[in-house]
Amino acid sequence: MHPTLVFDAAGLSEPARTQQLTEIVRTRLPTMDVHVAVAEHATLFWETRAFGNLIVSDIRIDGITGFLRRDQLPSPFGEVVRLNLVDTGEVGLRIEGRDHLARAGAIGLTDGDAAMIVRFGGEPVHMWSIVIPVSEVKVWAGRGPNRPPAVVDADHPWVAALGANLRSVFAHLEPEPPAFGDYASDATIMLVRGFLASLLSETASPRDVDAVELASRIRNYIDRHLDDPDLTAQRIADAHHISRRYVYVILERHEIRLGEYMRRRRIERAAEELRRTDGSTTIASIAVRAGFSDQAHFGRAFRAHTGLTPSAWRREARTKALRTSAIGTAPQGKTPPIPPR
Template identity: 25%
Template sequence: MSVVLSTAPLSASDRADFWQDAVSRTFVPIDVDLHENEPATATIVSRRVGFMQVSTVTAGPQTAARTSRMIARDGKEAVTLTLMHRGTAERSQDGRDAVVNPGQFSMSDSRRPFGKSLRQAFSLTAFHFPRSALGVSDPELRAVTATPFGQDEPLSALLAGHLKRLGGSAESVAPAQADRLAAVTCELLACLIQERHGRLAPQEPAAIEAMLLRVKEYIVRRLADPDLSLVEIASAHQVSLRYLHKLFETEGVTAARWIQQQRLERCRKELARTMSSAPTVAVVAHSWGFACASHFSRVFRLAYGLSPREYQAAARRGSR
């Protein structure tokens, strides 16, 4: 069942106080300053999905701030994730300022001061839940407050789509599934936070090893493609670039360097062929993803101490 709080029945002079109380009761105590001389109608429609509260907010321009005094007085420990639909939000917390556009989402932690400014009419969906449900460390959460997330990375895009669907169907979620759905939402968010923070869980070495193996197999199948990029590799495995780099740190090498090593080794084997029909240096370089012949010659010499042509000639002399 939805709970609706609206300023529609009120006169313009009474709307500011009502809205301040409505926002504070729905989320956490907060100071709200409306920017219109005659505030437009503002509405909050809230419903429960297990331990999570899902609220659709539609209102006019305003600024809001949660102060240290409020935090000391109420002691609430909650996280609010906000998905923007219309308008732009300027968020600040933990020393960061961010602009959150439609289709993006961001987070705030009620345990520390934060502010937000919405300079035009807006619509958003807010997902409000206990801090304890998230299961991430304080440094991890601090690292991502007032940070916009959207479609730029696979995991954040996945979560944005999930939030949009959840916001649209929260009213129809069966009570028996509500807590589980809320837990899944928090788990997806925790994965995103930990990924953005750059943490590889040391308690899961098998999972890390399996992911690294899948990534390597993917790369090897595409070595011949000169356009193979780290962005493509990360996207194909639904991880961030930061996570991809962390995976290869366990090997003591960068991802780009590992790819180059694989290409060079395959080129070396091709150049070592002693048959009269052995391919030329240019053909070998191109066939293993080197688009620039001079670059290939330079990195080959650095790796093996000879230029590709010198290596090929030495291989043929050795066979004779």
């Protein structure tokens, strides 16, 4: 797999080259505000692929100065971990208000919905971005008191292993049979699990590690049972052999409020199905599969969270899909971001 040339400034004058690049980036990253200056020689190569349970992007940038900014908002992928591995060059990162410099070989680590700024200095940069569901990595304390560092330098032993893995995956993804993608996904997820577990062990006690693993198991259980309108804290507690109160305690350590989390994940699931289906699939049936007891309750919750009714969301999602299909630059399989309230 090789990244595709999606932008070349050759022959373009200002402001045309900046406008064209901005439109391309906003189409691929609709949650980002784009503030860049584009040199006459600027190029952007970009390839995004979904394989197994991963979404991986290979990005090569040259001649672009400025920054991309995203305020905190629900991720279009649900609960995810995002890793940005810098292969060559350097990238400035501001994550949750703190500045970091990710040099060649380093990894930037964030929640999928974290507020962040990515800065480029005009020099060539090659980086990979990996999006992985939290349910796959098992351990993640991104919002807890023992959160891992936002940038992990190249001298960390797991960083070199992840870089070597990604080079191999991208080198073999196209000529290999489809099953290779599943094997590559599994191998990458195992490495990421080890990487995150090693970071957690450096910043937390064994008891803290156990608490993070339990929180991940609880979130996984919730995600698997979202279609059950009778899913309660007591049901969750019984499934994990803990008290109802401890369910709330363990989640609140990681800044997760149970009711809000369940409601948001149900709405995200419904939003994805609305994006993928047309009018032949009724909103009432989507509401039931997302775990809502009736359509009226679903409609109120959906609008409170997104600012749109389910039918208006579906229309807007299909309009965006048609537009990005016409442009021919948007990666496939991504849900339009849920607007902030």
